[in-house]
Amino acid sequence: ILGSQLFWIIAVAMFLCLLQTQLHSSQMNLMIIEQGMTKQSAATVASIYATGTIVGRILCGLALDHYSTRTTTFVSMIIPAFGFLILASNMDSFTAVALAMFLVGVSVGAESDLICFLIARFFKIEIYSTTLGLLHCVTFLASAAGGVAVSYTLAQYDSFAPFLWVLVGAITLGSLLFLLMPRDGQIEKIG
Secondary structure, eight states, X not given: OTTOHHHHHHHHHXXXXXXXXXXXXXXXXXXXXXXXXXXXXXXXXXXXXHHHHHHHHHHHHHHHHHSOHHHHHHHHHHXXXXXXXXXXXXXXXXXXXXXXXXXXXXXXXXXXXXXHHHHHHHBOGGGHHHXXXXXXXXXXXXXXXXXXXXXXXXXXXXXXXXHHHHHHHHHHHHHHHHTTSOOTTSSOOBO
């Protein structure tokens, strides 16, 4: 597994795309309130985010059944870059913040399904669990690194904006890496 170039493409891409994890788990309400929202508005936006996760899970599944794996993965994972771009900008209206968090939610809904699907698509079933375990380690490392990075930027700038800009770049780069995956049917399964 570790000798596979494809594994490392997926691992690095996932790491970059999942640095955002702390912002939609423990920091979401604080980040939304920093956008000028009230606590009630932040709760409403959190509900919109949750709706996005359901929509993302359904749409990603449908897309994987009908479109190429690498294109679907790229689109699914780049979506939150647009959401974080909105949040980093001066667009602080309720509609803009709600749309941004919906986009983040769509990607979050897709990401867990994508990890499992990519392993099933490119790796033999005999090493499925090991590969899944390794990629889950990558997701936990990304979450931890994102937590350290957001803490650092908050301490330095007293704002989420610098970290949001970092996320836009990291997610864009990570999503582009997914386009390096082979086209469907052009690779023998690894393992």
